[in-house]
Amino acid sequence: MTANFSDKYGPWGLIAGASVGLGAAFAEELAKRKLNLVLIARRSEPLKKLENELKSRYDIDIRTVALDLASPNLIEELSPHTDDIEIGMMIYDTAFHTIGAFFNQSLENHLRHIDVNCRGPLMLTYHYGGKMMQRQRGGIILMSSLSGFQGAPLLANYGGTKAYNTVLGEGLWYEMRQHGVDVMVSVSGAIETPNYIQTKPKKLSFGPGPMKPVDVARESVAALGKTHTFVPGKMYRFSSFVTTRLMPRTMAIKIMAGSTEQMYGDRNLITNPKL
Numbered sequence: 652m653t654a655n656f657s658d659k660y661g662p663w664g665l666i667a668g669a670s671v672g673l674g675a676a677f678a679e680e681l682a683k684r685k686l687n688l689v690l691i692a693r694r695s696e697p698l699k700k701l702e703n704e705l706k707s708r709y710d711i712d713i714r715t716v717a718l719d720l721a722s723p724n725l726i727e728e729l730s731p732h733t734d735d736i737e738i739g740m741m742i743y744d745t746a747f748h749t750i751g752a753f754f755n756q757s758l759e760n761h762l763r764h765i766d767v768n769c770r771g772p773l774m775l776t777y778h779y780g781g782k783m784m785q786r787q788r789g790g791i792i793l794m795s796s797l798s799g800f801q802g803a804p805l806l807a808n809y810g811g812t813k814a815y816n817t818v819l820g821e822g823l824w825y826e827m828r829q830h831g832v833d834v835m836v837s838v839s840g841a842i843e844t845p846n847y848i849q850t851k852p853k854k855l856s857f858g859p860g861p862m863k864p865v866d867v868a869r870e871s872v873a874a875l876g877k878t879h880t881f882v883p884g885k886m887y888r889f890s891s892f893v894t895t896r897l898m899p900r901t902m903a904i905k906i907m908a909g910s911t912e913q914m915y916g917d918r919n920l921i922t923n924p925k926l
């Protein structure tokens with residue numbers, strides 16, 4: 652399995668947003684499958700810590716790159732670190748989010764959602780996906796969210812950016828598989844990442860609880876090449892089937908609003924800072 656995986660998606664995997672939480676769990680999944688890694692995040696220290704941990708367990712090469720994925724010069728900043736290697740797998744993990752009413756947030760804040768959550772994955776997919784197309788092999792996972800399956804009140808713009816990733820990935824799944832490149836969108840429910848934990852959500856009285864990052868990463872990597880859109884976790888698969896296929900859309904939007912209101916009450920503006 653490991654040999655097939657690295658033949659198809661190796662020798663290097665690049666993870667955008669990889670120092671902690673889900674990104675770190677993705678790094679471990681690829682390391683287990685013997686891919687060398689390029690790990691990106693803003694802070695160097697957690698990146699170096701993860702590099703040392705992985706190197707102590709796996710015989711792989713690792714490069715760490717500290718940069719902001721919202722940078723307008725993203726490719727120019729990344730190129731010196733990746734031009735001499737073959738990136739056979741790209742995972743765009745990171746996202747910017749703010750929980751709160753749309754008009755309580757500045758336009759600048761909304762535009763940062765677009766830069767990190769849409770512009771970033773578009774640029775990396777275009778750059779590294781283009782090289783995969785030339786090589787006729789490779790894999791791309793774009794992280795998305797159930798909040799992008801219908802309107803997500805109090806997460807309206809974030810949900811919109813996640814819908815972009817879902818639809819972009821589904822379209823590319825069809826276009827790129829004809830050239831030997833697997834594209835998959837992982838559409839997750841809540842995940843117990845440091846980002847999620849720092850928002851201090853109240854426990855929901857309905858629906859599944861948050862998943863562990865290791866489970867989301869393991870299931871997502873295992874699903875690559877088998878489908879275009881994957882929802883990690885049986886319970887989330889079931890609940891998203893109900894909300895997207897069986898329920899009127901208006902009801903699905905209201906349920907999404909109800910869960911965010913229940914988790915965050917009247918604390919109406921929570922952003923994810925550098926942790």
Ligand SMILES: NC(=O)c1ccc[n+]([C@@H]2O[C@H](COP(=O)([O-])OP(=O)(O)OC[C@H]3O[C@@H](n4cnc5c(N)ncnc54)[C@H](OP(=O)(O)O)[C@@H]3O)[C@@H](O)[C@H]2O)c1
Pocket residue numbers: 667668669670671672673674675691692693694695697718719720721743744745746747767794795796797813839840841842843844845846847924925926
């Ligand atoms: N957590 C949830 O409940 C949940 C639910 C559904 C979907 N998702 C999706 O899962 C993905 C990851 O979730 P998460 O946000 O909780 O993150 P995470 O994977 O736990 O951590 C985010 C990683 O990205 C890095 N990062 C954040 N902003 C960055 C930037 N602008 N440039 C470069 N690196 C950056 C962080 O390190 P630095 O801080 O050092 O930059 C960190 O390593 C996202 O796509 C999200 O939409 C999450």
